[in-house]
Amino acid sequence: MNPAAVPVIKESLLLQNFDKRIGELVATHPLTYFFGTARNLIGVLLQNDIAGVNEAGDLLIVKRGLSGSGKEKLVYDKTTKKLFVTNESCFDSDVIRLVGDIVEERFNGR
Helix, strand or coil, rough: CCEEEEEEEEECCCCCHHHCCHHHHHHHHCEEEEEECCCCCEEEEECCCEEECEEECCEEEEEEECCCCCCEEEEEECCCCCCEEECCCCCCCCEEEEEEEEEEECCCCC
């Protein structure tokens, strides 16, 4: 199995790069690698703590898009303008934007 190149996007740049294709992100951001079967992956480098879950400097490998699985999801709260992790699968799209399923956590990825 070959590793997949994964673009690493800082938390502060996530929303402005949210709708870009992986090919464009790979060309414009630093890369890390994921050893596993997956597609449409991004790395989110946290710049702020996610209370009780992750710290600034952690890197979350996320499979972008909708999911029907029971995996932990990285979501963006539009009102607080912060990321958080949840197991919920239903969201109010006026308040929450789904980033995707967390497939791997790398602690202190700075």
